[in-house]
Structure formats: C-alpha cells, structure tokens
Amino acid sequence: MTLTLDHLVVLADDLQQAVDQYIARGFVVTPGGTHADGLTHNALIVFGDSTYLELIAFLDAADTRDNVWGWRQYGGKGGGLIDYCLVTDDLEQAVAGFKQRGLPVGNPTAGGRKRPDGMELRWRSARFWQAGRELPFLIEDITPRELRVPPSIPHPNGVTGMHELLIAVADLPRLSRTFSTLLDCATPASQPHRRYDATATSFQLGRHVLTLAAPASKASPLQQRLETLGLGPAAVTLTSANGASTAGRSVTQTWFGSALGSTDRG
Template identity: 40%
Template sequence: MTTQNLRIDHAVIVTDDLDKAITAWRERGFTVEPGGRHPRGSVNALISFADGAYIEIIAFPMPQEDFFWWHTLQKDGPGPIDLALLPEDLDALLVQAAEAGLGYAQPQDGGRKRPDGETLVWRTARPAETDLPFFCFDITPRTLRVPAAPRHANGATGFGAISLAVADLAASTRRWEALTGRTATAIGALPGLDAVAATLDLGTTRLVLLAPERQGVGTIARHLERRGQGLFGLSFAGTDPAVSYSQTAERPASA
C-alpha cells in the first residue's frame, strides 16, 4: 500500500503507579526520564533508544472514560497496551489506508507539556481495530518530544522484536502487509504460547504477530480475553543476555 518509510515510533505501557513503574524499569537496567503531562491529565515517563524509538510509560491520575488505555488498566491492570508508528506524511498515509480498507479514523490533535515548560504538539490517527498500530506525527520538532538516547546500564539500543496479540493471524497479516508494503513470513506454531505466528521487519525491529493456535487456549488467548488485540511483548537489542518484557511481567507467576 505505502511507499512511505514507516518506522517504529514508540511502545506504550500503562501503569497505575508511575513512580513504581519507573523504579521497576530502572531495576531492569533502563534509564527512565520524566515526560510530562498531557492536556487530558495523564502523566508519563520515557525510555529512549539509540535507534530513535522509545517506550512511553503512562499513568492516569484522573479517570479517562473515553480512552481505551484507561479502561484496559481498570479492567486488567498495568502492562503493554499499544504501538505507534511514525509516518513521513500522515495525511497521505491515511488516504492510502482508507483505499486499502484499513479503517483509520481522522487525525486528532495531541500534545504534552514537559517538566521544563516546553509545550509539544502532534497529531495521532487510530485504527478501528487494535491489531494495527496508531500513527503519531509531530507538529513541533520530534527532537522536543523524544529525548536524546541515554546510555542504558543493560546495554539496550532499541527494540529487537515487538510482539502483538491478534485474533485472526491471516487477517492481521494481510492488514500489516497492506500497511507496510512488506511481505510477512509465517513461522507456524509456538508450543510454549499455544500460538501460531508470522513475522515482518520494520527497520531493525522484527514484528511478531501471535494468534491462539486453538480458540480460548493458551497465553495469547488469555491476553485477548483480558486486554484485546495489540501490544503483547518487547525484547531489546544490545542486551546480553537478551532483556524482554511482556504482559506476564506485570503479573504473579501463577496468573
């Protein structure tokens, strides 16, 4: 569908205690920096990487009844929630997405005030189905939104792989192929997750689509029931041994 150079912008983790989450990520060897406050009242912290992508850790001091991130947090607790891609031309990409039947809404204005008082402005566009990412497009310079990458004690330089839980692997694979213009590779069953998978690469990051091998059975099926389609797990390039994070990182081992 697209000839744009789509790239990973950021992965989103929701939490009910931002200070606690910052401490936990620092204990994993990451440098975490304050992000600021959004007009809607949410607050965040950021983990920036040398490859230009970052993690947003976001908390909601006040209810956000119109926002599915908040509802998922209330229903199922902290964990991975969403993925954003960075387009070169948002309006052109949305035209192409509409022609491909991908179901993106019209863009919305967004922003954040940093702790130093700098005001950031961007536009986002979200899909009707969360097996696809949302888009984040800067109005103010992206260098204001994304801090320069610090050194991480664990050696992380970016996302090695990003996994997403999807309900229908074949359908989501087609949608990702249409969005990115890349061909996915089916990799079959993953017995440990009771899942089937397909992969495609965006830059140096491997995207892994995971669907239940059998309806209602296994880790991915439970994730879909609890949190719906979308971001499931992250692994990080540059770490030895490999550092990873998933939905299960926010749960007791018996959950």
C-alpha cells in the same frame, strides 16, 4: 512517506511507582510531562535505535473520563504493554493511502504534551477503527521529534533497542492480510511459534520485526491474554549489548500484568 516503529505504550496505575520499578531494573527514565487532554502524564525510556517505551498513567484514578485511546478500562490490572505507535513524516498522505487501500482509519487529530521544563510539544495522530489494539496508532510530529523524544542515555542494564514486538491476534490470516495492506508488502508464510504455543507471521518494518501470533491451543499463554485483555501488543524483545547468547543479544519479554524478565536467545 516513511513509516517506522516509534514507541510502545506501557500503562501503569501509578507513574512514579512504575518509574521506580524500571529504574530498579537498570533503565534510565526521563520525565515526560502532562498530555494536552489533562488526563495522563508520562515518562520515557529511550533507546539507541530511536524507539522508546512510554510509561503512562492517568492523573486521577477516580476520574471516569477516558482518553481517545480507551486505555482507562485496563487500569487496575497490574500495568504493562497496552498499545504501540508508528511514526510517519506525512500523516495526511499516510491516512489518504490507507483509506484508498480500504483500511478503516480516522482523520488526523491534534495532540500534544507539556514537558516539565514548560516546553509545549505538538503532534498529530490518527487511529484505526478496531475492536482491540492489533493495529498501531500513527503519529507525525509538528514540533521537532527530538523535543518529544530526548537523546538516549546508555542504560545500566545494557539494553540498546527493540528487536521484535509480538502482537496477540485471534484471526491470523485476516490480520496478516491487513498488515500486508498496511505495510504495502507481500503476506509472509505463517510459522509455528513454539515459545508461545502459537502460529505466527512476521513482518519486517525497517530494523524492527512486528510478529502477529494466534494461540495454537487453549494451553497457549496467548489464549489467556486474549480472554482477559483482548487483542493487541503482548511482548517485546529488547536488544542488549550485554547478551550472553551466540548472537550477542539478550531477550527481555514484558507482558501486560507481569514483571520484566530476561532470558538468552540462541
């Protein structure tokens, strides 16, 4: 059984407006289609490392119905990172293993999306029972993944993939133990994260890094995140072939409710 980072979910109030904004920032955006529940539609920003950003919006802002992920409550707040997904080649085995290890995960359920060209995509997903979105949801493709995730087209801004996902948490020791169980690995030592005035623990998942970060003081930007939007993905580091740093990598941070901005990572 494999488990890798699949995509990050970026919630928008208006999908076309979000698409236009990301195109203006130098991304190539591919229309995704309408989900099987009839509540949401999406567009994809696919990277060379096979991950992607899913831009998603509810079709009818006046409709009070929510999807199974509970994302509607975060509408009207400017848009941004709201969830993240890991892909596996055997969801039944993954869920059974997580249950055996004591993790609170639900059974697989059917999902799908209809692409603009009429192609029907099918998958199964599972989610962990949790108050926030610290833990990912899981997906296994029924139709081939390459139908769900189109080939990457070079982005004019030079972004090539994802490096690190920062996840805002309140109880770092507890979540670190949970992630160790989830990923079946030892618990790394926590370290100061000076950029966010936080204490953090980082886990390697294939070529990507998942970092759990808890605010070290009330002045931490993560503290505001926790108070206003709760627990979950807060920022992503995107790799770029055009980076000016000594490592050849630029850093792009995207926060829920704020625009993309770029800095260099030395």
